[in-house]
Amino acid sequence: MRTAERLSIMYDRLLSEFGPQHWWPADSALEVAVGAILTQNTSWSNVERAIANLKTAGLMSLEALSSLPTGLLAEYIRPSGYYNVKAGRLHNLLALINEHHNGSLDDFLDQPLPLLRTELLSVKGIGRETADTILLYAAHLPIFVVDAYTHRILVRHEVVDPEYDYESIQELFMDHLPNDPALFNEYHALLVCAGKKYCKKSKPDCSACPLEGV
Ligand code: SF4
Incomplete structure (x- = not known):
């Protein structure tokens, strides 16, 4: 499966599991x-x-x-x-x-x-x-935020190698997704949801996770 298609399927599955996250939680x-x-x-x-x-x-x-x-x-x-x-x-x-x-x-x-x-x-x-x-x-500018959850999920799905650094992972998303700050906003928030709920540091709960098999 091509990377763009894979990232898109991951996003769709996360969105249907968790719904829009309306990040960032702030008034200003x-x-x-x-x-x-x-x-x-x-x-x-x-x-x-x-x-x-x-x-x-x-x-x-x-x-x-x-x-x-x-x-x-x-x-x-x-x-x-x-x-x-x-x-x-x-x-x-x-x-x-x-x-x-x-x-x-x-x-x-x-x-x-x-x-x-x-x-x-x-x-x-x-x-x-x-x-x-x-x-x-x-600033609502189109840049993808990479955090530990993002790195862990992509490595576990063998989308990237463990030694991929911040910029490499950021480029991967930005090269394969539309240049849309709203999409980057939602995608990052959803990856955090998946990381917190299913893809924990030890004992990931793959059988319950919407990303299983992607
Ligand atoms: S918990 Fe989910 S995101 Fe983590 S490795 Fe398992 S299926 Fe993938």
């Missing part, structure tokens, strides 16, 4: 960016608690987050783990937006994909997955 582009950093190395439920702290305190704005001392920001986001590191990373991103885009998130996000990706990757603490999450879910 800023909240997407904050969540993308806070979700590094932790579960989403912890991120939700950290974001709730910020929103309850009326701090979910670029100005409020920027003017908060890093140590205090760390306290608000403590539930997300690695809170001192993540507070620093958030402030690194906000400093870039303040210094190079006059404090305008819209201006920052309204750049061609290669330029915005380069800027994001220049921020200390923002790697490819975090940058691409912001590009896809905050």
Whole structure:
């Protein structure tokens, strides 16, 4: 079976099993960016608690987050783990937006994909997955987000070799699917669903999984 056909069948099966996921779970582009950093190395439920702290305190704005001392920001986001590191990373991103885009998130996000990706990757603490999450879910640009679930599922189905790196897997999706941010959005969310429910690190539940046999 050709790769494009296979990826398409996988998508259809996942969508019919899980339905549309309406990602990213956030009320604003800023909240997407904050969540993308806070979700590094932790579960989403912890991120939700950290974001709730910020929103309850009326701090979910670029100005409020920027003017908060890093140590205090760390306290608000403590539930997300690695809170001192993540507070620093958030402030690194906000400093870039303040210094190079006059404090305008819209201006920052309204750049061609290669330029915005380069800027994001220049921020200390923002790697490819975090940058691409912001590009896809905050800026609505067509780039595929690759995470550990994606890698595991593709390797187990022998679509890629285990040593395939982030860019190789990203290219595989982007070379074989329509260049559609809505599709990339949904596909990534569905792979996360499959990874969490069936394709666990140990003991994958293949007999119940919609991707069995694809
Ligand atoms: S659980 Fe099994 S069938 Fe499902 S994605 Fe993982 S390896 Fe494939």
